[in-house]
Amino acid sequence: MKMLLCDKCDSFRKLVSRRRFSTRALQQLNRLSILSLTSSRIVCHNILFQNRLLSFYREKESPSMLAGVARAGPSLLRQNVTEASPAIRQQRHVSRLTPFWKKKLDPKDIKRDAQGNIILKKKETSLGAFRPLNVAQLTHALFQSEERKALNLPTFAPTQQMIGKATEFPVINNDPSRIFGLPKKMLLEFRILSKPCSVVRTVTVSAAQMLDKARSKPSLDTRVVLTGRSGCGKSFLLLQLVQNCILNGWIVVYIPRAKKLVDSSTPYEYDLRTQTYLQPAFSLQTLQRLLAANQAKLTMLATQKKHSFEKREVPFGTNLVDLIGIAVKEPPLAPVILETLMTELSTQTKHPVLFAVDDFQALYCRTAYRDPHFVPIRPFHLSLPRMIMEYASGKKSFAKGAFVGAITTSDTQYKLPSELKDALDLPHEHFKTPYDKRSRTLMGYTTGLKALHVPEQLSLVEAASLYEVWKDDKALISSLHDEAFLSKYTESSGNARDFVWKGLLATFDS
């Protein structure tokens, strides 16, 4: 049901946005306009009158008014909730083409495409992503030198012989770091390096062996969380496991930045059926990535049940690739289809499924999303975090596979919550008292999680291999390699991140 705003209301909104009145006022206006959806009235610009109406309806709690709008309420951020008249929309659009301090575009100068939409000039808002230039692209005679060499590293393989060696990830079509993305710090590091590489550690080999054993078991038996000090290599280990599994025929679902699920950076909307908040954009992105990374394996699988969505019917035996195709064609169905896909994957036994989530602790913190009453939304009321937590806690399980999460200790906004600390048996900052608040629901979502502790210190051999990678990439100033290496190793006390970032790359010692 749509609702029309009178001209005065629209101008009032413009005034409010320009003068930057409190968002509260704007939210109230939004809320009021949403509430009036059911009664399809025209909202008046008189906000005081609307306030009184709102309080009246709240008191009454009439089911007709509030049935569709449960306590959680519909999304504030939904686009096109209120539609202005076409004339106002045109005006608004034109005024948005140029900022107010610049000359306004003449309506005659506006160019339109075939469908009548205005063609906007592309503004360069950012410099663009930095990508390192390949050595081979430097063809100028000035760069021709014997010293320019590409990094030659062995291919990644978590075996005993490779412990302590720096390895590069194989270049494959469905490279998970390219398709799924990477945590931010890791991404920056790979941009500086000429090739994405990592060092094989003892813990890599042991974790890979653990996943090998979990291949034939349900994910209920293997729900692991990588823990350790800040900068000890949890995200790297997770990436190594993901790479290893993809090469060994697993279906991999990798979420490198789970923080993005809870920091209100993706759109969200309330779903009446499930009474949770859906994240359609993120769900679609996840589906697309899943498809790209596991296409060959997914073509071999088909649905085991008949599914019916709002306007769509998916018969029994549909290829999973086609299932994802439906979501691509109809983005609003993405969350439901993701849910369905995960259910299908959890029942199939052909390929083991690895569900890998980085920034795992962010899913257990208070989210940055707000409901219409400005109450923070709990993570288990968001569909995707809820799904992840269900697989993590064993409420849902893959027939064959594992769940691996990695926590981020360096994020101050999403700190490790006490429920997870209890479940993973990690030390608390302050003395534990019975009065510390813990959410029972969240505690229910932490049952059965096992902590895999990543060693705080790199061994001397591992650190030396890492040093050699940076040395061969011509990133170091010093030529006294023995002294530089040992001094940086001592300064960082073996911490991997500090060894590279605050040691090798942040020093002027020559």
Added chain:
Amino acid sequence: MNVLRNPARQVLRRSYTTARRPFVPPAQLNNVQRRTGGARRRRKRDEEEEDDVQWQGDFEKSSPPSPTFYTGRSEYYDQVILLQNAIVQARKSLKMLHLLPLPEFARNSLPTPFPIWKDLEEMSADFQSLMTRSRYRRVIKLLNELNGYFNIAKAANASEVKITIGSIIALFESGKKAASLAQRQKKTVSLDQYGRSYSVGKRKTSSARVWMIPVHAQPTSMKTQKGPSDYEGITTSTILVNNIPLVEYFPIPADRERIMRPFKVAGVVGAYNVFAIVRGGGTTGQSGALSHGIAKGLVIHEPKLTTVLRKAQLTRRDPRMVERKKTGLAKARKRYAWVKR
């Protein structure tokens, strides 16, 4: 009749003077030497001494105890003259013995004397004269020169000269000599029963108590990590500050590098484990204090490193402290804005 015996004299006498001779206060007549012998003088005396002036008193005319009697500070000048004479005598005797002038090599080979003279208070007490600083300095200068000659004589075994000068010098040597020498001798610091060194480092208002112990390479049988043999025998040092690893306690790379500097300069990176308790100040002060403590600890373990660390100024306690705020200024140096009127 008597009056006319000598008419000339009578004429010469002035009849208007009230006193025949000038008034002499009685005190001055004490210890006046009487002239003895001569009848003529006796007669004159008799004549002249008709008045009842008593020229009595026996005294002894003697010369002053020293030529400096008439100076204001006789004892001081006595000392100075004594020393100057001694210097002259010493120089003469040494020249006669061909010990002066000494060639360069011989002068360099002489042992450095460390005389401990009496201080101002002691000298003032001994010579019972108030010694001022400038006079004291002059005396010391002379003493040092004399001591130089004594040194030469001692080295050359010229016994007579040595004894003479020695006796003079002994007058001026302080009784606290032994105590002073003991103080000068540096207390030898050693390692404790476990081979640990303990040193204290300071910087600004921070202090660091540092215990250092050498790292022993693990024997091959104990090695758990498999790795290339290149890394055999390479030890790594662990640094704990207030029981916290260095990486956690000092997040700034500059502080960490400051702490590693003594090891790098000495070339012993990875050779010692360090445990430190650091108090006071901020990050820079604490890291500086720890660096100072580590340098001192390295010197205890390896005294040969003294020169290297001293040249790098790592064993020096950085004297820079926060400058005080002064009146009329906003901060230590910052002045208030100048206003024309």
